[in-house]
Amino acid sequence: RGVRPDLGRSLLAWEPRLKNIAVFGAVLLVLEMIWGRASLVVFALTFDGMPDFKGSLLALLDPRNVEFIVAYTAVGAIFALWIFAVSVISMPMLMDRDTDAISAGLTSLRLVLAQPLVMGFWGLLITLLVAAAMLPWFLGLLVVAPVLGHASWHAYRAALAAPQERAAP
Structure with a gap:
């Protein structure tokens, strides 16, 4: 932007x-x-x-x-x-x-x-990453939470981008 x-x-x-x-x-x-x-x-x-x-x-x-x-x-x-x-x-x-x-x-x-399959895969990925991040006494969330937040932002932008934004390189 x-x-x-x-x-x-x-x-x-x-x-x-x-x-x-x-x-x-x-x-x-x-x-x-x-x-x-x-x-x-x-x-x-x-x-x-x-x-x-x-x-x-x-x-x-x-x-x-x-x-x-x-x-x-x-x-x-x-x-x-x-x-x-x-x-x-x-x-x-x-x-x-x-x-x-x-x-x-x-x-x-x-x-x-x-998009049930795509969103189902996304939900499964979030679940697995958060579960794995919780194993080392929740310390993994320090890495996984920001990464998932950033990825969620990009998923949102890709899903709801205006048509002219999708066409841009």
Whole structure:
């Protein structure tokens, strides 16, 4: 775009869009709370009472609880896919354009529905990289998080670039 990089400006780039970013964060928080509640319901319908941590691990490893593992994983997958679909390009879009959080989320959802294989691969790649980055006591996130943020910006630009921007060399 012909703008010279500046550390100070980059650290405060979110400031003009704070309201919409906060609304989007609130939407994600509500979705996460519903996800937690749904997971708790699956757990409550399967077991009598709440086991402690050790009891939970033993219950998860017990082959008699296959139905619970399948249901719990399915609920988690549904919510993870839903949250990914509404957020995959929302934050870069909120930073780049003068748009509201709902429009950004719906645009992200439309992109995922239009390109399910590409977006599915992108989601899998993010999951694998973040999981690997968490193995060395989360220190890998110091490298992986900025790289994924930068890659997400380029993915957003490639997915929603204006036609004249795509044609430019």
